[in-house]
Amino acid sequence: MSDREALKDEYIDHMMHPRNYGVIEAYSGKGIGKNPHNNELVELYLLLDKDENIQDIKFQAIGCMSTVVTGSIFTDIVKGESIYEAEDVADEFLKKLDNAPKEERACAEMVAKSFMAAELNYLHQKEGKEEKEYTLLISENCVTDDA
Numbered sequence: 001m002s003d004r005e006a007l008k009d010e011y012i013d014h015m016m017h018p019r020n021y022g023v024i025e026a027y028s029g030k031g032i033g034k035n036p037h038n039n040e041l042v043e044l045y046l047l048l049d050k051d052e053n054i055q056d057i058k059f060q061a062i063g064c065m066s067t068v069v070t071g072s073i074f075t076d077i078v079k080g081e082s083i084y085e086a087e088d089v090a091d092e093f094l095k096k097l098d099n100a101p102k103e104e105r106a107c108a109e110m111v112a113k114s115f116m117a118a119e120l121n122y123l124h125q126k127e128g129k130e131e132k133e134y135t136l137l138i139s140e141n142c143v144t145d146d147a
Contacts, residue, residue, distance in 0.1 A: 011069055018068050020075035022058045029125065030133040031117025033110035040064075040106075042071055043133075044114035046122060052083045059114065067107040074111050083119055090115045109138040 001009075024045035034041040040063035047056040057079050059071040074093065078086035090112040097105040113136040121134035 010073075014069045014072040014076075015065055018072040020058050020072065020079065021060065021068070023060065024056055024058050027118075029118040029120075029122030031114045031119065031121055032133060032135040033113030033115075033117060034135055034137055035063075035106060035110060036137050040067065040110065042067060042110045042114040044071075044075075044111075044118045046083070046115075046118045048083060048122065054079055054081055054083060054086060059111070061110075063110065064103070064107060066104060067110055070108045070111045071114075074115065078115070083122070086115065087119060106138055113138055 023043075024047050026047070027045040028048040029046040031044050031046075032041055033044070040061075042059055042061045042063065044059045045057065046054060049055045057075045059075055061067045061071055074089070078089050081089070093108055093112045097108055100108070117134040117136040120136075121131055124131045124134065
């Protein structure tokens with residue numbers, strides 16, 4: 001099986017069986033990555049252990065299937081990692097978007113920004129700030145003029 005076929009199979013598997021979809025009620029941090037152009041969003045919940053490792057991570061999305069698949073893949077990759085290692089993964093997600101189609105950039109950016117917002121929410125709470133969630137807006141609009 002070629003790398004391309006394996007990637008397609010993984011994409012389809014995440015599409016049919018999204019991982020980590022849902023809510024964590026007693027979360028350590030909650031973040032929202034939002035598209036201000038069409039109000040699509042990703043909510044991401046972190047549950048960290050005392051060493052700041054991701055014990056559990058869940059997400060919910062109001063968006064397209066690509067957003068759900070990206071959320072599933074991202075959360076699968078970072079679950080069990082430290083919050084700072086996961087930050088590196090989110091940065092890599094954003095760097096790899098440069099050559100992606102506009103729609104895919106927006107979907108992946110919502111996922112990465114939701115994680116970054118959840119991390120900021122966690123850090124703010126750690127500093128004593130009372131904050132239910134944190135929101136970051138994406139820079140790319142996924143709505144195209146091509147009809």
